[in-house]
Amino acid sequence: xxxxxxxxxxxxxxxxxxxxxxxxxxxxxxxxxxxxxxxxxxxxxxxxxxxxxxxxxxxxxxxxxxxxxxxxxxxxxxxxxxxxxxxxxxxxxxxxxxxxxxxxxxxxxxxxxxxxxxxxxxxxxxxxxxxxxxxxxxxxxxxxxxxxxxxxxxxxxxxxxxxxxxxxxxxxxxxxxxxxxxxxxxxxxxxxxxxxxxxxxxxxxxxxxxxxxxxxxxxxxxxxxxxxx
Amino acid sequence: xxxxxxxxxxxxxxxxxxxxxxxxxxxxxxxxxxxxxxxxxxxxxxxxxxxxxxxxxxxxxxxxxxxxxxxxxxxxxxxxxxxxxxxxxxxxxxxxxxxxxxxxxxxxxxxxxxxxxxxxxxxxxxxxxxxxxxxxxxxxxxxxxxxxxxxxxxxxxxxxxxxxxxxxxxxxxxxxxxxxxxxxxxxxxxxxxxxxxxxxxxxxxxxxxxxxxxxxxxxxxxxxxxxxx
DNA sequence: CGAGACGTTGAACATAATCAATGAGAGTGG
DNA sequence: CCACTCTCATTGATTATGTTCAACGTCTCG
Numbered sequence: 084x085x086x087x088x089x090x091x092x093x094x095x096x097x098x099x100x101x102x103x104x105x106x107x108x109x110x111x112x113x114x115x116x117x118x119x120x121x122x123x124x125x126x127x128x129x130x131x132x133x134x135x136x137x138x139x140x141x142x143x144x145x146x147x148x149x150x151x152x153x154x155x156x157x158x159x160x161x162x163x164x165x166x167x168x169x170x171x172x173x174x175x176x177x178x179x180x181x182x183x184x185x186x187x188x189x190x191x192x193x194x195x196x197x198x199x200x201x202x203x204x205x206x207x208x209x210x211x212x213x214x215x216x217x218x219x220x221x222x223x224x225x226x227x228x229x230x231x232x233x234x235x236x237x238x239x240x241x242x243x244x245x246x247x248x249x250x251x252x253x254x255x256x257x258x259x260x261x262x263x264x265x266x267x268x269x270x271x272x273x274x275x276x277x278x279x280x281x282x283x284x285x286x287x288x289x290x291x292x293x294x295x296x297x298x299x300x301x302x303x304x305x306x307x308x309x310x311x312x
Numbered sequence: 313x314x315x316x317x318x319x320x321x322x323x324x325x326x327x328x329x330x331x332x333x334x335x336x337x338x339x340x341x342x343x344x345x346x347x348x349x350x351x352x353x354x355x356x357x358x359x360x361x362x363x364x365x366x367x368x369x370x371x372x373x374x375x376x377x378x379x380x381x382x383x384x385x386x387x388x389x390x391x392x393x394x395x396x397x398x399x400x401x402x403x404x405x406x407x408x409x410x411x412x413x414x415x416x417x418x419x420x421x422x423x424x425x426x427x428x429x430x431x432x433x434x435x436x437x438x439x440x441x442x443x444x445x446x447x448x449x450x451x452x453x454x455x456x457x458x459x460x461x462x463x464x465x466x467x468x469x470x471x472x473x474x475x476x477x478x479x480x481x482x483x484x485x486x487x488x489x490x491x492x493x494x495x496x497x498x499x500x501x502x503x504x505x506x507x508x509x510x511x512x513x514x515x516x517x518x519x520x521x522x523x524x525x526x527x528x529x530x531x532x533x534x535x536x537x538x539x540x541x
Numbered sequence: 542c543g544a545g546a547c548g549t550t551g552a553a554c555a556t557a558a559t560c561a562a563t564g565a566g567a568g569t570g571g
Numbered sequence: 572c573c574a575c576t577c578t579c580a581t582t583g584a585t586t587a588t589g590t591t592c593a594a595c596g597t598c599t600c601g
Contacts (some may be wrong), residue, residue, distance in 0.1 A: 112480075128367040135350065149451065153541060159451060172444030177451060215401030221450050222388060222406060226459040230384040231523075233557070262580060270458030274459030275557055277581050294565085294580060311380055462589070491548060504589055506549050523548060523598085 098139045098165045103205045111199060117190040121145075121182035128169060128180035137196045138168040143186025144259045148267070149178045158268035161260060162221070163247045167213065169193070183259045186215055226311045228270045234286075234310045236269040237279040241289070243308035245299060256297040313440035331443055332434045342426060346419040350411035351376075351507045357398060357409040366425045367397040372415025373488050375386045377496070378407045387497035389449065390489060392476045395440065398422070412488045457499045463515075463522045464537045465498040466508040470518070472529060485526040 101109070103145075105257060119138070127138065130150060132255050145162040159178055162168055167182055229238040245256050260264070262273040269276065280297075284288045288305050290298040299305055330338070348367070352358060356367065359379060374391040388407055391397055397409055397417075429439050456468045474485050487494070491502040498505065509526075512518045517534050519527040528534055 101519060115480065149540075151455070151459070155455075157451075157455045157458045170438040171447075173448065177448055188490075201436075211401040218400075218447060218450070219402065219406055221447070221454065225388065225450065225454050225457065226378060226380070226384075226386045228454065229386045229496075232382070265332075273556055273580075274559080274582085278557090281581080311378075349567080500546075501590060503550085503591080507589090 091200050093240045093308065097141050098167055100139065100167055100206070100209050102209055105205075106204065107205065108199075108203050112191070113201070115191055115195045119188040119190050119298050121186040121188065123182055123184045123311070125186075126179060126181045127182060127188070128176050129179070130176060130179040132173075132176055134169060134171045134174055134176050137170050137191045137195055139189040139191075140164050140166045140168065141187040141189060143188075144183040145186060146181050146183050146260060146264060148181065149179050156267045157270070158264055159224075161244070161268070170196075170210065218228075223311050233269070233271055233275050234279040236271065237276065237283065238288075238308035239263075240265060240269060241297065242306050243284075245302075245305075254299050254302075255292065256299065258295045258297060313462050326370050327396055329368065329396055329435070330374045331438055333432065334434075337428075337432050337435065344424045344428070345410055346422055348417040348419050350415040350417070352411055352413045354411045354415075355408060356411060356417070356457050357358060357405050357407070359405060359408040361405055363398060363400045363403055363405050364422055366399050366420045366422050368416060368418040368420075369393050369395045369397065370416040372417075375412050375489060375493060376407050377410065385496045386499070388453075389495055390473070390497070399425075399443065412493075419530065425435045440518065444512050446455040452540050453497075462498070462504050463508040465500065466512065467517075467534050467537035468495075469494060469498060470512075470526065470528070473537050474531075474534075476502070483531075484521065485528065487526060491523075 101112070104112070119127075121143070127145060127273075140162050142164050145166075145168065147159040148164060149157045149159055161183070162180075168174060171177070200206050223239075227236050231239065239298070241256055244258070248256060260268075262276050265271075266273045266276045271279070280289070280291060284291055286304075288299070288301045288308075290300055292298050330341070333341070348356075348374070353358060356374060369391050371393050371495075374395075374397065376388040376391060377424060378386045378388055383438060390412070391409075400406070429435050452468075456465050460468065470485055473487070489497075489519070491505050494500075495502045495505045500508070509518070512534075513520055515533075517528070517530045519529055521527050
């Protein structure tokens with residue numbers, strides 16, 4: 084089963100999804116896995132298209148968004164390395180997915196992937212856990228939008244990205260997305276987002292190195308304001 | 313397998329979860345199923361407690377809510393007959409669940425239930441579909457909180473309840489929950505909710521029969537304002 | 542009938558949206 | 572290399588929306 088065409092196993096450990104899997108299982112996954120590269124701005128998934136693939140982010144950043152007929156947009160999530168996308172239970176994607184920069188993905192045909200999830204108990208457990216995390220994350224965002232003020236919502240986003248990028252950098256947060264993306268994620272306007280940044284700066288919580296690079300000065304207060312609790 | 317202790321099968325068809333199951337499968341489900349009755353105000357699930365059971369609502373109404381240390385509250389959903397609760401993938405409930413009136417439930421030990429979901433492909437398919445619906449519903453709410461004005465959010469709730477109660481009544485909507493519950497569901501205050509009702513009345517979309525009974529006068533406009541699209 | 546909880550309405554205030562102008566940075570072509 | 576332009580971000584002024592505080596209604600249940 085450890086055929087020479089087996090891709091380097093470390094690529095499979097990017098995602099929690101593949102944690103603890105045996106070699107045979109990884110081999111089967113490898114067999115149905117393809118690679119995909121996207122450039123900034125490329126669309127991975129079109130809203131309302133048939134859900135055919137499951138993707139795992141190897142590197143890069145993507146944005147998951149929902150558009151309405153009336154032109155309003157809700158950004159649902161930003162996806163980083165290790166995240167998986169399109170593991171939907173519905174037959175249609177209910178959102179679009181766009182790359183925010185150079186992004187590398189693993190592609191699994193959804194049907195085959197679901198079959199393997201059924202067969203491999205470890206994979207099943209992992210999938211369930213991650214599925215639970217997705218819902219939990221969405222509920223956190225729901226809480227933020229329903230109960231928090233503008234600057235608290237921004238803390239929510241910053242803390243979230245910071246957690247994802249932990250280890251990547253020192254204490255700096257790289258904001259690959261535009262102010263409009265942030266605004267549509269937090270249910271605000273770009274002007275309000277801008278003022279929220281200014282406010283956090285005045286509060287000495289952050290330093291605005293550049294528009295897309297933020298240095299966290301007081302993590303505990305940031306987390307406090309971000310907290311759902 | 314059609315033993316005499318088998319409970320009336322129609323009780324199992326309340327939920328979409330049990331659609332299309334064979335008699336043997338229903339018998340196994342019956343074997344692990346218990347009943348529970350709640351009165352208005354009774355708590356079914358305490359936030360952060362261990363996720364031990366899966367519940368299916370037979371009759372009544374429940375409210376799913378999340379509380380923060382700081383006392384803020386986000387109502388996540390209202391659950392009606394046929395809904396299921398606690399089919400979480402995490403080991404801990406991340407929300408509390410309270411009965412809003414006399415409610416009857418089916419109780420399944422979560423571990424046993426998950427085992428049966430694995431074994432019965434029909435049940436698995438149904439569970440996946442319903443799981444997808446839960447996420448879809450949460451995303452709709454996210455969109456409403458992020459992008460909609462107060463009176464549109466109220467339309468969102470009214471349309472949703474109306475759809476759930478379709479067939480139960482003529483065109484009247486019964487609002488079993490309090491104004492505070494509605495406010496915490498929509499991310500507003502009770503005063504704003506009250507004014508939103510007044511506004512929809514002025515717009516001739518609804519008639520306020522009583523505080524807890526709303527008659528829909530123009531369904532199409534209501535749906536339009538409620539729409540995520 | 543009275544008490545208490547819940548809901549509505551009004552007035553003042555706060556927050557965020559909108560409209561408008563300015564500023565900063567990246568890419569282009571002279 | 573330096574203007575020039577274009578896009579994106581920030582800041583200010585004004586307006587709109589929703590919150591807060593307060594008073595008043597209404598309904599239910601003794």
